[in-house]
Amino acid sequence: MSRWASCVAAAVLFALAPSAHAQTKKEAARNYGIGRGISAEQIAGWDIDVRPDGQGAPPGRGSVKDGEKVYLDKCAACHGEFGESAGRWPQIAQGKGTLASHDPVKTVGSYFPYLSSVFDYIRRAMPFGDAESLSNDELYAVTAYVLSLNDIVDEKFVLSKDTWGNVKMPNQGGFYDDDREKTEKVFWKPNPCMRDCRGPVKITGHAQAVDVTPDEKLQKRGVE
Amino acid sequence: MTDTTPTTRRRFLGGAAGLAAAGVTAARADNAKNLPPNVANWTRQLGEGVGVRAYGVPSKYEKDVVRRTVPWLTATPESSVSFTPLHQLDGIITPNGLCFERHHGGIAEIDPADYRLMLHGLVEKPLIFTLDELKRLPRVNKIYFLECAANSGMEWRGAQLNGCQYTHGMVHCVQYTGVSLKLLLEQAGLKPSAKWIMAEGGDAAAMNRSIPLGKAIDDCIVAYRMNGEMLRPEQGYPVRLVVPGWEGNVWVKWLRRIKVGDQPWFTREETSKYTDLLENGKARQFTFVMDAKSVITSPSPQAPVRQKGFNVISGLAWSGRGKVKRVDVSVDGGRNWRTARIDGPVFDKACVRFYYEFDWNGEELLLQSRAMDDAGYVQPSKDDLRKIRGVNSIYHNNGIQTWAVKPDGEVENVEVG
Numbered sequence: 001m002s003r004w005a006s007c008v009a010a011a012v013l014f015a016l017a018p019s020a021h022a023q024t025k026k027e028a029a030r031n032y033g034i035g036r037g038i039s040a041e042q043i044a045g046w047d048i049d050v051r052p053d054g055q056g057a058p059p060g061r062g063s064v065k066d067g068e069k070v071y072l073d074k075c076a077a078c079h080g081e082f083g084e085s086a087g088r089w090p091q092i093a094q095g096k097g098t099l100a101s102h103d104p105v106k107t108v109g110s111y112f113p114y115l116s117s118v119f120d121y122i123r124r125a126m127p128f129g130d131a132e133s134l135s136n137d138e139l140y141a142v143t144a145y146v147l148s149l150n151d152i153v154d155e156k157f158v159l160s161k162d163t164w165g166n167v168k169m170p171n172q173g174g175f176y177d178d179d180r181e182k183t184e185k186v187f188w189k190p191n192p193c194m195r196d197c198r199g200p201v202k203i204t205g206h207a208q209a210v211d212v213t214p215d216e217k218l219q220k221r222g223v224e
Numbered sequence: 225m226t227d228t229t230p231t232t233r234r235r236f237l238g239g240a241a242g243l244a245a246a247g248v249t250a251a252r253a254d255n256a257k258n259l260p261p262n263v264a265n266w267t268r269q270l271g272e273g274v275g276v277r278a279y280g281v282p283s284k285y286e287k288d289v290v291r292r293t294v295p296w297l298t299a300t301p302e303s304s305v306s307f308t309p310l311h312q313l314d315g316i317i318t319p320n321g322l323c324f325e326r327h328h329g330g331i332a333e334i335d336p337a338d339y340r341l342m343l344h345g346l347v348e349k350p351l352i353f354t355l356d357e358l359k360r361l362p363r364v365n366k367i368y369f370l371e372c373a374a375n376s377g378m379e380w381r382g383a384q385l386n387g388c389q390y391t392h393g394m395v396h397c398v399q400y401t402g403v404s405l406k407l408l409l410e411q412a413g414l415k416p417s418a419k420w421i422m423a424e425g426g427d428a429a430a431m432n433r434s435i436p437l438g439k440a441i442d443d444c445i446v447a448y449r450m451n452g453e454m455l456r457p458e459q460g461y462p463v464r465l466v467v468p469g470w471e472g473n474v475w476v477k478w479l480r481r482i483k484v485g486d487q488p489w490f491t492r493e494e495t496s497k498y499t500d501l502l503e504n505g506k507a508r509q510f511t512f513v514m515d516a517k518s519v520i521t522s523p524s525p526q527a528p529v530r531q532k533g534f535n536v537i538s539g540l541a542w543s544g545r546g547k548v549k550r551v552d553v554s555v556d557g558g559r560n561w562r563t564a565r566i567d568g569p570v571f572d573k574a575c576v577r578f579y580y581e582f583d584w585n586g587e588e589l590l591l592q593s594r595a596m597d598d599a600g601y602v603q604p605s606k607d608d609l610r611k612i613r614g615v616n617s618i619y620h621n622n623g624i625q626t627w628a629v630k631p632d633g634e635v636e637n638v639e640v641g
Contacts, residue, residue, distance in 0.1 A: 029413075176506060177510055
C-alpha cells in the first residue's frame, strides 16, 4: 500500500474504529432531519464518474472507425486532425518519450495513467462548450479513436465495458504519491541561516528581458 | 442660477474628476484648488445621498485595482485564469471582487432555487439538499487562504512575468461561512468501507477531484458565503467546497455532488493536470498541501519605490501545513536576513501580513522574503527547489521571490544565482 494511502487508511481507521464509529452514531452525529432522500433514478442522471476499474462506465460501445467521424466533427477543430492541437488547445496525441526531456509533451498516450481518466473527462466536459451531449456510443467511439491516435489500440478496436480491461495506458506506472515530507526533508529546519548565508549574489535573469508581461500602462515613477 | 444647483455642479465636477482619473499621472497630481488655504470642492457641496450606491463599489480613483489576465497563457477565457492585484492590497482579507479566478468551463450562473447538492455512494442513506436546507444546518466561520497549485508556475525556468500580480496573484484569503463537511457526511451516514470522496462541480467542466476521507472529515467546509455575503459567481455561487491548506483545484466550485468511495477516481484533473512532473519523467500525484510561501507585495514591479528615506516593505505569507510562524526579509538577495513584523491576526492556513520598515538611500536592493510555519517548514530558494524537482513540474512553485530595486525606484522580477 502506498504511504499516502496508508496515511489515509489510518485516518479512516481512526475515524471509523468500532468504538469511535459507535460514539459518532450515538453522540456527535446528530441527525438534523434536514436533507431529503433521493431516488436511484435521480442519482443516475448525475452519477457520471468512472473509475480506473471501469466502475461507473455506462452501457454502450463504439469503434475506432465510428469515433473518427465523431472526432473530426466535434473535436478536431481544437485538438487537430491527428490530436496535434490547433493553436493553444491541448495536444492529445503523441509525445511519447518526452516526459524526461526539457520540453515534455503530456498527452493521452504519453501521460494519462488510466483509460478512465480520459473517458470520464470526455464524458463530463467535452466537447468544450457542449458538455454531456455525446451519446454513450459516441463517447465510447471517440475515446477509442483518441486511443488509436496514440497507437494504444488498433483501428479495428471496439471500446465497451467488455473490452475496457484490455486497454493498457503506456504511462500507468509514471506516477507516485506525494513524498515531499521525505524527499524534501531538507526544507524543514529549525534555525535557518540569518547572517552571511551565501556568497556574492549575482542577477542571472531579468523578467524585462523576457518581455511577456501584459502591458497595463504602468506608470514610470522615479524617485521624487 | 441653474448652473449652481447641486446636480449641475456634481455633473461638472464629475466630468473634471473623470478627466483627472483618465491617466494615473493626472490622478496623482494634486490640484491647488483643493489644498489649503483653499477649501476643497467636496467640502463646499453636498455629496450623493444614501441609496445611490445600493451596492457600493470602490472610489473611481481606484479603478486600476482590478484582476488582470495574461492573454497568451490560455486558448480561451472560459478555461483560464485572472490574477489578484496583490500589489494594491494590504491586510489579510482579499475583497470578494478581486479574488483571482480559475475556471475550466466558464462561470456557471446558478439559480439558487434550482441548486441541489447530492450526497451518495458509500453512505447509509443518499441525500439531496437545497440551498435553504444547507443554510438551516449549524454553521462555521473560518478564514483560509486559497492558492492555485499553478501559482508562480510560469517562473520555474526563471524570472518571466514582471509583477507580483502575475507571479503570485493566484492566491486569495477570505472568511467562509458554511456547513462542516463532516456534519453533512454524518447526515448520510458513512459506510465502513468509505475511504475517499469525490467532489464535483455543476459547471460546464463538471470539475471533479478525489479527496481522502481523513481530510474531508477533518476541516473541509461546504461553504456558501465569503466575507459575509453569498459567494460570488466566479467563486462558485451558491456553494463551493473549502479544503483548507490544499491546492485550489480541489476546492470545487458550483458544488453539485459528493460521492463517497473506497479508492480515488484518478480523474483527468488529478492525473493529466495537477500532478508534478519531475526531471526523471515520473510525476508526483495527490500533492495536495500548499507549502509555506511568501511574497513582498510592495514594493514590487507594479508598485515601485517612490521616495528615498523611510519605506515600508509589505508582504503576504501563508502555509497549507498550519500557521505562519515567522517571516524573514532580506535586502541583499538572501545573504543576510532580518525577521519581519507580522501585523494582524495569524490563523491556521490563512494569509498573514508582514512588514519590514527600513531607510532607503537609493542603493540597489535585492528584496526577498521567506516564510516559516509551525510545522518547521522553511520556504526554500528557487534553486533549492529546482535541485529536487527540476523545472517541468508547473505546480507547487513556492520558491523565494527576488525583486530588484533600482536606483530610480523601479522594481524588476529577477533571478539570482
